[in-house]
Amino acid sequence: MINCISCRNVLTFNPPSEINILHSMKTKQKYIVTSALTYANGYTHLGHIAGSLLPADIYVRYRRLNGDDIIYVCGSDEYGTAIEMSAIKEGVSPTEIINKYHEANKKSYADLGISFDIYSRTSNPSHTETAREFFKVLYDKGILYEKTDQQLFSEKENRFLADRFIEGTCPVCGYEEARGDQCENCGSSLSPLQLINPKSKISGDTPVIKDSKQLYFPLSKYQDDLNQWLSAKKNWKPNVINYCKGWFKTGLQDRAVTRDLDWGIKVPIDKYKDKVIYVWIEAPVGYISATKDLFTERGEPDKWKEYWQQPDTKLIHFLGKDNVIFHAIIFPAMLMAHGDYVLVDNIPANEFLNMGGEKFSKSKGIGSVVKDVLKVYEPDIIRYAIASNMPENKDTEFNWEDVVNKNNNELAAILGNFVNRVVVFTKSKFDNVVPAKHHETQNEIFDEIKKAADLISSHFEKFRFKDALTETMNCARMANKYFNDNEPWNLIKNNQDKCAGVLNNCIQIIHSLGILFSPFIPFTSDKILNVLNKDMSVFTWDKIGEEVLKSGHRLGENHILFPQLELPKQTESAEQNQLITIDEFSKVKLKTAKVLSCEAVPKSKKLYKLKLKSGNIEKQIVSGIAEHYSPEDLIGKIVVIVDNLKSAKLMGIESQGMLLAAKNGSSLKIITVDGGMTDGANVS
Ligand SMILES: [Zn+2]
Structure with missing residues (x-):
């Protein structure tokens, strides 16, 4: 057996004698999809799901149905002052914090059906090694430079106050709780010394200024290259491009890439070995380490190179708007400087999902924790509600009434209703078996569904998930209309054979709907497969609008896909109702x-x-x-x-x-x- 060296497919023809055979078919496009790493210092919440996880998962599931060569990597971000801050607050060690939240968040994502190929973590030794190696290349190439820096130092705590250990007023927008690394209000990237009235987040102490030697990355030198590279990105969301243009206008500043902290990855250079690598410099490298971990698990430890070191790979970062600067500017500049890796192809960043008007911000404890939400609602209902209200181009509002209404008025009334009425009818009139086809039935519906699938594909390609979902639900509406227009309850009385043909078509349509909906509500699609008594092998995008179920095939047990819901009395913490x-x-x-x-x-x-x-x-x-x-x-x-x-x-x-x-x-x-x-x- 011989495999194509390019696409790895088994070649069935008789191969010529050369050893290197390149498959004549076009090589499959490779994709790396990432969701922003989750800080392992708190429970993941719905804002995070709407920003970077659900859109990525929908996209990846669609591409898998299409047979694309795609890997989906993510993980916990486990260094940085955010973690140490939580450890101080909870009175435990940083290791306890990261273990607790890594496991909890990994489970929440699995429960919500987020289908990573790997959910890794930056505390893995493989990441330490990859991050240090990456850093050392930049240092050895002479790209990083040393600068004596003024840092804020708390004499009371005897420590430097980097990043989130410091809080003060944002010099750009006046927000009073801006952190030492970034203002959450206006998204500006900051350094502690820029803050007005800085205070220690740990003790409230007013810090003094002290000198400290740090290594710097010359981001300002990359502005022209970045600008040129981004100017060619014609298919990026305008909001993402506009953020970048704004930063170019202000002028990019060189960034310190080391910190005087204990918790972090030690700098791999003797002279600086007491310092750690700044978390935002090592964390994005985590996407590379996670890919290495994935292929190590699969027993192909070098295969990650076929993705990260192949210039044609499409690297796509899903994230919320507060992370744009790191993924569109700083990480690409680092990758340009390093030289061995592919640059990002697209960043379909989302705006914020607001609940009660405020950003779902984990660091402020607002919003709804996924693990609690899933005690109240099925994951698909949450996925559907968020997908249909995704903050793609502007902030959106989220509320529980909307979730209940979408379940009752859309999922149950349109999709659930169609599946249920077809299956119940088949069971009572045709012994739960796919009835015979009939020459008189109208089959245009299959063409309409194929046309809709093409349109939905084009929405996915452009990261328009809301539009894709609207069109998908329209297919279920079309299905109900087909059932109603054919009036099988009348046909059964006067033309039983034609009625059989109509029901045969309806069952094929259920199968198509199962595929169409599966990027959005995968658990429901599994239930649909059970109802149809079929396995995943019939679930590929090219089978939409095809007649896959043979007459005589026995269906499975019927399930009500979406029971009616009532508004929950409370979904927030119990304290609020005391x-x-x-x-x-x-x-x-x-x-x-x-x-x-x-x-x-x-x-x-x-x-x-x-x-x-x-x-x-x-x-x-x-x-x-x-x-x-x-x-x-x-x-x-x-x-x-x-x-x-x-x-x-x-x-x-x-x-x-x-x-x-x-x-x-x-x-x-x-x-x-x-x-x-x-x-x-x-x-x-
Ligand atoms: Zn600000």
Whole structure:
């Protein structure tokens, strides 16, 4: 037996005598798909799923159905100050933190059907080796340079405060909780010294500035090459290109690639052996190490090179917009400098999925943890709800009513209904066996489904998952229409043979729907296969619209694919529903107040600064209602405020209370009082 050296297919013809035989067929396109590595310092949540995991999984599942040569790699990001910070908070060692969250997140992803080829981790020895080797090449090539740097140092803690050990006000947008490495609010990449009023995240200590020698990567030198390379990317999402252009405009800054920390991968150069490699320099190399781990597991330890060191491979990074700079600028520049690896082909980055208006941010503990969500809902329902509301081009809002509605009105009412009515009818009238075909049935539906599949393919190719899902559900609508138009419940009475033919077609359509839906809701597709009593071998993209089930084939047991759902009473933590006593409630002093003035807070889309009068007292309150009211709508209104709230600063402006408002999804209305009540009245 001889394999083609290029595509590895077994060659069936009689080979010529040469040893190196190149298969005459075109070599299959190779793909490496990555989802952003997950920090192993907390439980993964739905925001992360919407940003980088679900779109990648849908894409990979589609490509596999197509027979493409694709590997899907991801893993836990286990170094950096985020991990050490969590360890300090939980009072355990960093190793305990990474073990706990790596295992938990790996399980959540499996439970949600994220079909990695490997979910590796950066604490693996193989990654340490790969990252050190990568770093050493850059050093040996003379690319990295030493610079004495001013670093923030806490004398109280006797340590340098790098990255997330430091917090302060963002110099770009004024956000007060910007970290030492990045502002989560505006996405700017920062260094600790740029922060205004920096404080230690560990002790609150105000740091001093101390000199320290660091190695630097000359990112500024790569700006022209990066710009030229990115200019050729005509099929990238405009939002991703615009982020990059923005950074080019500001001018790329050289980056320190070493840190004075204990937790991390030690720098492989004697002179700097007490330092570690900056986590954002070694973590992306984790995609390469994970691929090595994958092929080591498969017993082909060198095969990773056929992907990473083959210039035609399409490397695709899925991620949220906060990671664009690392994947579109810094990692490609490092790969250019190194020279041995393929550069990214596309970065279909997503915006944020908001829940209750705020970004699902794991580092702030907002949002819904996947492992908890899966106790309430089937994974496919979550996958469907997120896919149909994916933040592809702008931030989107997520709420549980939408999940329930999509299950009841789409999955159950359209797809589930079609499968159920066909299978129930077949069981009662045709003994649960695929009935015979009939020459009089209308078969145009198969052409329509094939046409739809082509359109869906083109959406997948362009990373338009929402559009692909809409078209997929339209196929299920088409199927219901076919069933209704043919009225099998009447046909069975006066033309049983034709009725058999119609049902035969409907069963073939169920099979096509099973394939079409499988990138989105794979668990349901497995159930469909069970209902059809078939195995995965009939599940390939080219079988869509084909008649795969022979008449006489016995179907399996019917299952209701999507039981009706009700809104859960709670999906958030139990604390939020805890009852309070009247005494506890009476601690909150609510008063009426009149809005005297209202103005926008500079650089903020959401905030207004309001002056209010409550009896004899005047107050200033900063409130996040700017997207819902214009200032003139508010002036003169009698509103309800929390009067005894400790004052706080928002974007540097003091706020002496809180305005009450009702919120549902993206709709917000402030609470006013009925009739002609004066300001300063008690509300209870
Ligand atoms: Zn900022």
